[in-house]
Amino acid sequence: MAGDGELLVLALKAQIDELPDRCPGYHKAVLEALTDIVAYERENTMVKINIVQKTREKTEALSKLIETKGGGK
Numbered sequence: 001m002a003g004d005g006e007l008l009v010l011a012l013k014a015q016i017d018e019l020p021d022r023c024p025g026y027h028k029a030v031l032e033a034l035t036d037i038v039a040y041e042r043e044n045t046m047v048k049i050n051i052v053q054k055t056r057e058k059t060e061a062l063s064k065l066i067e068t069k070g071g072g073k
Contacts, residue, residue, distance in 0.1 A: 009035055023070030033062045 009031075016030050037055055044051045 005038075008038060022066050023068075025069065026066065029062055029065050033058050 012034050013031055016027050016034075019027065019030065021027065036058055040049065040051050040054045040058075043049055
């Protein structure tokens, strides 16, 4: 039986697969970014981290990927 984390990843993947493909590797990058952000949230509940900064860095990296590989479509 899949754990809650696995179910969440499967649900995210299903939704991400429906997104338009903005650049090569986009779907994989979005899934990785979202799973990292979920992990940040879990970590933040146990030990306070700078979740806002970590999330900002992750989304900026995804944005740069789209800009460089997708030509900023």
